[in-house]
Amino acid sequence: MAVSDSARPVGLAEEEHYQSHSLWYDAFTRLLRNRAAVLGLIIIAILVVIALTADLMNQWGWIDHYGRQHRGSSLADPLECSVDVDKDGDGVPDPIQFCFLLGADRLGRDLLSRTLYGARISLAVGVVGALVSLLVGIVYGVISGFYGGRVDQLMMRFVDFLYGIPILPLIIIMQVYFRALRENADKVGGLGETMVNIDNSMGGLFFLFIALGMLNWIGMARLARGQVLSYKEKEFVEAARSIGASNRRIIFTHLLPNVIGPLIVVEAMAIPGYIFTEAFLSFLGLGVNPPMPSWGALITDAINEGAIRFRTHLLLVPGFALSITTLAFNFLGDGLRDALDPRMRGEA
């Protein structure tokens, strides 16, 4: 460790307790000091647990399966219990089978169970949407920015061209196409049929991911390129190059850790957007396949059935879930920005 000792600044040499923390450690401690961000983090953690254990809770009998219909319990009020019809025909109704804590929808499906299952869809859409665009954007942007020259020019021309395309109409059109594909899977065959099969096994999420990920990486690619451009001329990169570091090493150990902070912040802030988009697509009937419950689909059901006047909770429960999730991601995004980029502190 002789090298690191001699490299240490003179002023700090005597300080035995001086400890250098990594960028991430510092950022994390700063994040934990932000109360709103911690609240957001807790809410998201709870949602993740719910999303992961929904099937398990169903097995334990705590909640119902999302698609299970209780005949005779259409639009049941909260705390009502299902009295399923008399199956054995002895004139006596079968014993109570399930109690709806938050009521049931028109088809007699438990609202609470469907809302809890809905966390899976919203989180999956938000997280996968963010990861895909982060990954594609970083790869594209870093290559373009780092290699520069003609490669950069060509790649950015392409991005500039795509940048002008409005994303939402295209997402809608693609989902319309995918839905028609799904309905006619038997006639299409080949690749189309394979994709429909994958999509069906994911309850409609696969096509949703494709449509969402298609163009959302573009802003990220531009941001990543700009960051790389500003960092690659810095002294520490030059220093690394002068001691013979390979491009690969410079990119992964010197550029990426510096570049990635703002990108993560932007993506964290974008997650509510993905969740909203899914809810919006469900509203158009272009979301996940029924009976898969997404919060957008639950809200849409409540609105379309006209049930909201008399059964307001059908709207309020999934609406609350959607709002609180968005709020949590907004808090976390704000906190992350403050933590990863202290210069911006308290400004936005």
Place this chain on the structure above:
Amino acid sequence: MGKFLIRRTLAAIPVLLLIIFVTFVLIRSTPGGPFDMVGEGRRVPESVVRGLERQYGLDQPLLVQFVTYLGSLARFDFGPSLGRSTLGQPVTEIINRGLPVSMQIGTMAVIFGFLFGIPLGVLAALYHNTMVDYTATFFAVLGASIPNLVLGPLLIIIFAVILNWLPVMNNTIFRETIYNPAVIFSWEYISAAILPVFTMGSGMIAGIARLTRASLLQVMREDYIRTARAKGLRERTVIYGHALKNSLIPVATILGPLLAGVLTGSFIIEQIFNIPGIGKEFVESVTNRDYNLLIGVTIIYSTFLVAGNILVDVMYTWLDPRIRFD
């Protein structure tokens, strides 16, 4: 400036052409045609479907269809509607009917957003790190977190059903403004428009307020603000004369996303409040498989968004003379 505008407009043409191409080809090549559902769920004889397809030119090769479509687009003709209830009606007519209604709501929402968003942001910035700031920021985050999809029905329940202050739905009044613009000032119009406009505008207020706050805080730290204060100018003059205009430059960028917000907003809000605008037509064209209407509305929306982005750039140069695009 003029040169810049021309260059940007020219650059937008291939983008629009690509959008038209992708939209057209994707929708026209979707497996299963618009006439599969003509008979309301009943199976229609194959010959009838083929006949309808021939009548509307859907039996031609895709590329021929596209060229024909481009030709009619040049005459602002979006082709005939293929929907069940509006079969054969020109799509242009449907768009002409709906667009003014949507634009009324959208414009009012944007004005509403700026009218409340900017003062809220300024207030939060001026009282930085006080209770005023925290309250404003809290409501801004809250406003950005409640989706239109939830807020709209919620407002209907509160104001129309429980309190009974406003009519639940009044969808004819919006079209009357075309013949009689003075209707806008009648109570009948205001009571019908206030909830949709508020629903659409609340998210905008939140976004604008946050951006204004951030930007004003940054500007207040600039050297020229210190100079202005050192000259002994009153604080009021410093803020309104020197800081505010410069702080609004980043706020102008939000016009692009705002336009997109009006777009999504119109899809949701017009459906929820039963407003006969272009967004409602669009949502119905998706469920009815009215492919011509779907393509037409997508093209219209995309054009608006592309034009909006150019507008943002123009506003940049106007707000900040340092920015030059030539």
